[in-house]
Amino acid sequence: MYRACFFCIRMGLPLLLTAFLIYGASSPASAQQQSEAPKISVSYQNADIRAVLQDIADQAGQTIEISKALNGRVSLNLTNASLDQALTQAMKGFKNFRAITMGNKISVLPIASQSSQNEKMKKLGNTDVYRSMESIGVTKP
Numbered sequence: 001m002y003r004a005c006f007f008c009i010r011m012g013l014p015l016l017l018t019a020f021l022i023y024g025a026s027s028p029a030s031a032q033q034q035s036e037a038p039k040i041s042v043s044y045q046n047a048d049i050r051a052v053l054q055d056i057a058d059q060a061g062q063t064i065e066i067s068k069a070l071n072g073r074v075s076l077n078l079t080n081a082s083l084d085q086a087l088t089q090a091m092k093g094f095k096n097f098r099a100i101t102m103g104n105k106i107s108v109l110p111i112a113s114q115s116s117q118n119e120k121m122k123k124l125g126n127t128d129v130y131r132s133m134e135s136i137g138v139t140k141p
Contacts (some may be wrong), residue, residue: 040086056086064106
């Protein structure tokens with residue numbers, strides 16, 4: 001009897017772990033987390049870019065820091081867009097500025113000040129920030 005239990009434990013445990021890894025990886029909780037990414041819907045005609053960016057940040061549950069140098073007007077109509085899509089579309093006419101998302105904060109900076117921001121991040125040694133910045137086309141200093 002001891003030998004049969006040992007065999008069941010020895011063979012059953014790996015099977016149980018394998019089943020858990022296969023079926024546990026696609027659990028409803030992980031699918032729910034993926035679908036919880038905020039979707040942005042805005043409709044603006046000739047609106048202040050700062051107000052549009054603030055609305056996008058509010059809908060995404062993010063805080064935003066906007067350079068005082070950013071001024072202008074924008075027309076934008078988005079439905080169920082991701083945060084990255086919304087920021088890209090809003091900033092399309094402002095080529096000298098970039099919106100950078102770091103954690104739960106969005107920074108909208110002139111391209112010239114990004115180099116100083118990069119230096120700060122380099123000193124911190126935060127490689128995740130570099131990866132986020134590279135994904136939007138900003139290279140490491």
